[in-house]
Amino acid sequence: MKYIFNPSFQSSEKRIKTCVTNFDSEGKLFGDGQRNKIKLYDLGDKTINIKSFKIPNLINQVAYKYFRKSKARRSFEYANRLIENGIGTPQPIAYAENFKFSGLEESFYISEHLLSDLTFRELVLHPEYPDHENILRQFTKFTFDLHEKGIEFLDHSPGNTLIKKRSGNQYEFFLVDLNRMNFHGAMDFEMRMKNFNRLTPKTEMLAVMSDAYAKLYHKKYDVVFAKMCFYTNDFQTQFHKKIARKKKLLFWR
Template structure:
């Protein structure tokens, strides 16, 4: 198979070691996180731990699309990470991506980044409403999201597990992960508020985020809350409808 890759300039001298990690991905490394869709493993790399994401081989239509027409998820993850860093947005240091193809089809791909130890993710805020300093963290997160929007970043996978949070003294730093779906450009009001729809089912959290976003943007609180809550309800209905359909199809099989 043909290999295509790009290694960050900070790690050009380490290409042989990176190549070894990719070559031995299946047999080495420490399994990390959810393995349902893609495979994630941790590897020791010099004096750091790196996170290697192996994307599953796409269906036949996407094998053609990624070969000839679209950038792969691994490449997009790498390029978007670099873009975020240029814009001053937190994300684990991108290191490299690798792609493997045949003459007509796209096969395996890998994205390598520094592994970041975090204190929590946004998910903990949704599962423990009594988490220490909960409201302050939520307001800081909302300001972080507002800054994304101001910089023209539309993170399409803005969901509970995709923001890592580190405590720095009395403040919090936020880092985006799972980066392969993003748009860049000016965001209108509805797009901005809809970007919160996948984050929580709790009305109390929607109220806090709406209040903080209103303070940041100067928009009316009620206008923000009504839209954010309705979009949240719409997303939840769509999500559960999809789950019910999958369950029915599974039973029929």
Template sequence: MKHFEINEQYLQQQSVIHEFVDNFDVDGIPFGDQDRNSLKLFQIGDDVINIKSFRVPNFFNRLAYNFFRKSKAQRSFEYANKLIALGVGTPQPIAYFEFKSFLFFNKSYYVSEQLDCDLTYRELTLDLNFPNHEAILRAFTRFTYNMHEKGIHFLDHSPGNTLIKINNGSYEFSLVDLNRMEFKPLDFETRIKNFSRLTVHKSMIEIMSDEYAKCINEDYDKVYNLMLKYTKAFQERYYRKIRLKKRVFFWKKKYANRPTRSPL
């Protein structure tokens, strides 16, 4: 069974979009990181669209997505529409598709416009001498503050998920990878914790803390100490998880290579 919803602006291209999704495995141009999910670009006339194929979830989520929870593709589509309604940048949502059986959820796809950008936030973390680095970082912090003021809690607020367009000395920001968001009033600690995944550089934390303290009319030291605390806590969890995965991989490899005894 195939379930889908298409933005009314793209109804005339509906058959072409269906064809792209149905032939996703063999058509399209691969784009970006392909580790967890697969992204491909397709052409519709003069427009380029981006189709994200979410991998088949685990057994329990295949049941959950079929009966109890919205899929990542559906959430991405709905959250993108909410962001646009709230005046927050994100690529134009076009459609989402879900493939299900009677019992199990299988694959899903999110279709959006392909948005050109000059950089992502990640480049700011990799090159501290990037032109106008501080100005971009302060503008990004104001963007995040405005997002918080609108009751948007972007749970995947991480380096690769903000696209940045430079336009005559001003900066436009757009969010991608939208399937984990909350829409609610945010308290002070939640706001500051939302910066924890962005960078390990203290110099960047200092600038973001200074700009956010000005936006929220709060003491700089209070903002900085809390932002640093949450950043360190996130990094500790992140590297602990990596160490655990390495141990599991080591033991799996060790036991997989153990010689088996021949029967007597």
């Protein structure tokens, strides 16, 4: 197993390696673990989060060995780039990769576990959530800051932003599930609007985000709202078509 550590956690290498080695038999499961499995472990006065990525198929095993960085490595490297850019994400600790002759098998991303007050999903599911509009506007400012720094978070979806409340009705935002991300010199208007397409199908939420973004970007609200709705509707259409195709395939099994 190959390990790369954040220098700040090198004193904990032995403990972390033990957690990874015993991943199948130790640790507290976090989430449903249907695709990738996440477990929590104590590390002194901290809790760490170890994400075990699903073993890739044979083609991807080879690809991750010779042509592409693994999801674990990308998660670690992207987390460090986010922090360098002043963007919130749980502190990256290490990543581990287990290569066999055929290619990549096991891989793990290790980070500090962040306790949040909510995720963006709560805003979608509970429109009556306290301070809903204020949180949504601050989230839009957070996304605008990402875009201004050329960061395109490809999995900008409801469960991937953790939100912590601070004093004075201020909120902090932290990105998770980081392995799909692009870094640009600049992001144009179309790219920015498309980056909202996975967040919510609710028109009233898109209206608030469009208003906040238009003011930050110095563009007319109607233009921002129309484009944000266009990309959201397109994503929803493609998503539901995909679900329908899966149902048909399952029906014939």
